[in-house]
Amino acid sequence: MADDKSGATSPSPPTDRVVSIVEMLVALDGPATSADLADALGLSRSTVGSILSALRERGWVRRLADLTYAPGPALAGVAEKARGKLPxxxxxxxxxxxxxxxxxxxxxxxxxxxxxxxxxxxxxxxxxxxxxxxxxxxxxxxxxxxxxxxxxxxxxxxxxxxxxxxxxxxxxxxxxxxxxxxxxxxxxxxxxxxxxxxxxxxxxxxxxxxxxxxxxxxxxxxxxxxxxxxxxxxxxxxxxxxxxxxxxxxxxxxxxxxxxxxxxxxxxxxxxxxxxxxxxxxxxxxxxxxxxxxxxx
The missing domain is CATH 3.30.450.40 (GAF domain)
Known part of the structure; x- marks a missing residue:
């Protein structure tokens, strides 16, 4: 069962969750806790925690000393390459x-x-x-x-x-x-x-x-x-x-x-x-x- 509380339908809810978390971290002016992200996106805290762990392994997010999360260096590299390929x-x-x-x-x-x-x-x-x-x-x-x-x-x-x-x-x-x-x-x-x-x-x-x-x-x-x-x-x-x-x-x-x-x-x-x-x-x-x-x- 999907744990997206918004009720929205999607061809791939798991993908939507990952994308939503990355988009929110990039849009924010500062870091956020896993709980903040879960509450804002209407997702379970366990799901958001698992996604953040996977993203951290790939360098797409980084966890700070106060246990908040921010965009990671690997994400910056991807974004820069993507910008150069935009029409x-x-x-x-x-x-x-x-x-x-x-x-x-x-x-x-x-x-x-x-x-x-x-x-x-x-x-x-x-x-x-x-x-x-x-x-x-x-x-x-x-x-x-x-x-x-x-x-x-x-x-x-x-x-x-x-x-x-x-x-x-x-x-x-x-x-x-x-x-x-x-x-x-x-x-x-x-x-x-x-x-x-x-x-x-x-x-x-x-x-x-x-x-x-x-x-x-x-x-x-x-x-x-x-x-x-x-x-x-x-x-x-x-x-x-x-x-x-x-x-x-x-x-x-x-x-x-x-x-x-x-x-x-x-x-x-x-x-x-x-x-x-x-x-x-x-x-x-x-x-x-x-x-x-x-x-x-």
């Missing part, structure tokens, strides 16, 4: 850091793979990344997430994406996809009050990451942020003289075969953005997306 554009880190500096806010790039958006790069220390995003975060391709890539993908993918929302929202989202495909960018807004909420909630997510027992609460807060992230502006509204609240912008990035493989994002998270500033954001993210798309794999 990412050449010069990615420098380009998104330059973009973040020019727009004055965080930037991130996600890879579209197996029906998910997997964040593979982000800037640090300059504003907030949209929706509390961190490297390694996997989000399902559910509307409105991933709209920039979906807009330039085939009709079958677009329909699967549209099917993730109620029928009464699909016509508007279809128009939104057409606009993104033509303009090469989507500009997302929210109520000014929601911008402030996103900002505060993103800080809560960051704070909760230091506590292994808070994983479920952290996931719940993350879901609230995603639900609050806003709506796509139409061209007429973007061109108006009004100051608008802007949560984030997204643009597709193509591989050398012309396939949309990544989504580039910047996250101003500002409650009042002038038309000139909006145009600046659009110019910068679209030019960077074109530069990344010009990479020859």
């Amino acid at each position: 990412v554009p050449d010069g990615l880190t420098g380009r998104i850091e330059d973009l973040a500096a020019r727009v004055g806010c965080g930037a991130a790039l996600s890879l579209v793979e197996d029906g998910r958006l997997v964040f593979v790069a982000m800037t640090e220390g300059l504003g907030h990344i949209p929706a509390g995003i961190e490297v390694g975060l996997r989000l399902p391709m559910q509307a409105p997430g991933g709209a920039a890539v979906v807009a330039v993908s085939d009709r079958a993918l677009q329909q699967r994406w549209l099917d993730t929302v109620p029928a009464d929202r699909r016509a508007q989202l279809t128009r939104s996809l057409a606009q993104i495909a033509e303009d090469g960018v989507g500009v997302w807004g929210a109520d000014a009050a929601d911008i402030d909420r996103i900002d505060v909630l993103a800080q809560v997510v960051s704070h909760l990451s230091a506590d292994p027992a808070s994983q479920r609460l952290r996931d719940s807060v993350q879901a609230i942020i995603t639900d609050t992230s806003g709506h796509l502006y139409d061209r007429a509204t973007l061109a108006s003289d009004r100051h608008l609240p802007i949560s984030y912008l997204s643009a597709p990035v193509f591989d050398s075969a012309g396939e949309p493989l990544w989504e580039l994002q910047i996250g101003p998270l500002r409650s009042a953005v002038s038309v000139g500033e909006r145009e600046h954001y659009v110019r910068e993210i679209t030019s960077t997306a074109r530069e990344l798309s010009a990479w020859d794999a």
Whole structure:
């Protein structure tokens, strides 16, 4: 009998347990006890203890003097090799850091793979990344997430994406996809009050990451942020003289075969953005997306 208390089904629960423990140790700001990990993940303490012992034998985790656990040196080596094998554009880190500096806010790039958006790069220390995003975060391709890539993908993918929302929202989202495909960018807004909420909630997510027992609460807060992230502006509204609240912008990035493989994002998270500033954001993210798309794999 599986001892996963979450009730989730999986093709390989034992594998899920190992992966979950490693992911949590890497995500935490400090070491954790076996009991902390077990409680946070809804696993029995004996199972977590056995897994940690096996991981320690391989050097994937290390046990400290106070009997807490932290990522081990072998895991660092695997991670470094894996990073070098990821399908990412050449010069990615420098380009998104330059973009973040020019727009004055965080930037991130996600890879579209197996029906998910997997964040593979982000800037640090300059504003907030949209929706509390961190490297390694996997989000399902559910509307409105991933709209920039979906807009330039085939009709079958677009329909699967549209099917993730109620029928009464699909016509508007279809128009939104057409606009993104033509303009090469989507500009997302929210109520000014929601911008402030996103900002505060993103800080809560960051704070909760230091506590292994808070994983479920952290996931719940993350879901609230995603639900609050806003709506796509139409061209007429973007061109108006009004100051608008802007949560984030997204643009597709193509591989050398012309396939949309990544989504580039910047996250101003500002409650009042002038038309000139909006145009600046659009110019910068679209030019960077074109530069990344010009990479020859």
